[in-house]
Amino acid sequence: MIEIYAQNLANTWFAVALCDQKILTSSFATSEKTALNYILNNLPFNTPFQLFPKPNPTATAILQAIKEIYAGKDTEVKLNLASEDLPVYTQKVLKATLAIPVGYVTSYGAIAVAVGGGARAVGNAMACNLFPPIVPCHRVVKSDLSLGGYGGGLGVKLEFLLREKRGFTEPKDVSVDGVFLRVFPVEDVLRKYA
DNA sequence: TGCAAACCATAAC
DNA sequence: GTTATGGTTTGCA
Numbered sequence: 001m002i003e004i005y006a007q008n009l010a011n012t013w014f015a016v017a018l019c020d021q022k023i024l025t026s027s028f029a030t031s032e033k034t035a036l037n038y039i040l041n042n043l044p045f046n047t048p049f050q051l052f053p054k055p056n057p058t059a060t061a062i063l064q065a066i067k068e069i070y071a072g073k074d075t076e077v078k079l080n081l082a083s084e085d086l087p088v089y090t091q092k093v094l095k096a097t098l099a100i101p102v103g104y105v106t107s108y109g110a111i112a113v114a115v116g117g118g119a120r121a122v123g124n125a126m127a128c129n130l131f132p133p134i135v136p137c138h139r140v141v142k143s144d145l146s147l148g149g150y151g152g153g154l155g156v157k158l159e160f161l162l163r164e165k166r167g168f169t170e171p172k173d174v175s176v177d178g179v180f181l182r183v184f185p186v187e188d189v190l191r192k193y194a
Numbered sequence: 195t196g197c198a199a200a201c202c203a204t205a206a207c
Numbered sequence: 208g209t210t211a212t213g214g215t216t217t218g219c220a
Contacts, residue, residue, distance in 0.1 A: 119215040149214025
């Protein structure tokens with residue numbers, strides 16, 4: 001049985017679908033309806049689900065953690081994502097995206113180099129991200145460090161990056177499955193949109 | 195700058 | 208099988 005929870009935290013609606021403590025899909029939006037619609041659209045077919053008006057303790061902790069991520073904070077909470085049924089390539093892209101630290105961004109092409117495949121394929125994987133904002137697809141931009149696209153609208157993407165400013169000045173490499181992924185300070189992106 | 199061609203995993207037919 | 212479709216990239220005028 002799939003359990004769905006939605007809650008308003010700090011003026012934003014967050015929603016999750018859980019199954020066996022694992023996150024099937026998540027969302028955020030300015031209205032409860034929009035947040036729930038996203039969840040419902042991404043639910044597997046022919047699976048019963050139930051919408052709970054009040055989150056239980058597990059769901060509360062998860063929603064709280066997602067809110068922290070949304071707010072641009074580092075979170076220590078480990079969120080269990082049900083990604084094993086996704087295409088393998090998509091899983092690799094998600095994993096690489098999760099490796100981007102707060103305060104940094106990388107490009108579609110850079111991820112493609114790290115996990116194989118091409119930049120457009122990476123963009124495709126991002127476009128159907130089931131776990132916003134847990135999988136920080138807002139930290140992936142074009143190779144010239146302009147924004148690229150975003151499901152929730154480019155304004156939302158820009159605001160995310162503003163909240164994640166950390167004052168870093170140098171690019172660096174992070175390790176994903178033994179290969180390196182180059183990441184750049186968010187400031188490098190924001191400069192172009194001042 | 196701007197445009198065209200190469201790029202590559204998915205989903206839909 | 209085949210085709211259409213992107214949240215791209217690169218090269219070249």
